[in-house]
Amino acid sequence: MPLVPNPFRALIIGSSGTIGSAFQELLENNPQCQEVYGIHRNSLHPIDYDDEDSIASSAKSLLEKGPFQLIINTIGVLHSERWMPEKKLEDLHADQLMQLMKVNAIGPALTMKHFSKLLDPAGSVMANLSAKVGSIEDNRLGGWYSYRASKAALNMLIKTAAIEFGRTKPNCALIALHPGTVNSNLSRPFKGEQIGRPPLDAAQDMLDVLLSVGKEDSGSFISYSGERLPW
Template identity: 55%
Template sequence: MDSFPDGYRALVIGCSGAIGGALLDALCSDPRCALALGLSRHSQPAIDFADEQSIEAAAEVLAEQGPFHLIINAAGILHGEAFMPEKKLADLNYAQLLATFQINTFGPALVLRHFSRLLDRRRGVLAVLSAKVGSIEDNRLGGWYSYRASKAALNMLLKTAAIEVRRNNPGAVLLALHPGTVNSRLSQPFRGAEIGRAPALAARQMLAVIDGLDPQASGQFHSWSGERLPW
């Protein structure tokens, strides 16, 4: 991570997942990173997107160890024990919509609110993992209603926050990042183990994209390959 100063500090939210864990491992192995912390429902402090107060409380605790040069939200949900992605309108229901938006949209929105103030003012990046299927312009197949919509809403929140944060912290970069298909619990029901990349590789690729972006890229949507994606 050459764009960050020697001794930079990093934070990964959602470190208990495959991608989040791989991102944290990659940062911990970087000799230029002085501090790499992970947050999850089981960490200390804990963070739970179903508990609004835990997000604010975690930010308050970690402020003492900041400012952070890199913050990544890797938490997300596509399916759960009670549901799979909707294939048609007839599958839509409140419970699944609410559960998906809580993890993919509402939680990250509060991360933007409480954690963006922890960014270093010289070089600070806050990236949220989004998804290419959340691109309205790129949607050609349909289906996956709540997942697509939750990521599209996340993209709008990120774009809007980037405009506001730039006013007070011109050096900040707020970024929506598409990780691609990764072999993880999220993707395994959809041939993830067969067609997905290893989490460690995906983490290195995404960190390389982040490393190459300057403040002019704040509020943009990028793929793991470096491609800028349409909203």
């Protein structure tokens, strides 16, 4: 049975991003969604993974707006002005690996810690955008060391928290969600415009998946198509 009720209230974390803003737009126009809040580095209740304290203070300042039945964290990074994904081991650098771990794994884990207090204990879903390239089993091409490792770490953090939630918040599901290749700032240097799908299409597919998530799905790695992905 779906955990997200009708009507529901939603929170998008990273709503300045391509996929985050698509979710925000979709939910603003979804009759089932009573209210949607979007937060990012430069919004009200700012959340910045380069400032760890902002995660707790953002969650605390939003407490009175809750509870939320759907929370989607879309924050993530693949490349920056200083570095691109590694093609070979020789390209691996500690600062890049640490920054990706911080933004793709540590920040989202602390977000689960603080923002899970905003989830409706009667029925809710919290999804983190992961990536299929974070699957260890599915890794056939190699490369992209830091991004792959940071998303694999994120997946483990989600799975572990989901097991705890099974005991402490049995009606709150935690999901690792793969958006597919989407035309965005993140994918642009990798032919995202040619091979990526429009963000609104991807967000609609993911929303359909999230609105059908039940208790038994908590701790799963799910694709935008609803397919279960290997860890």
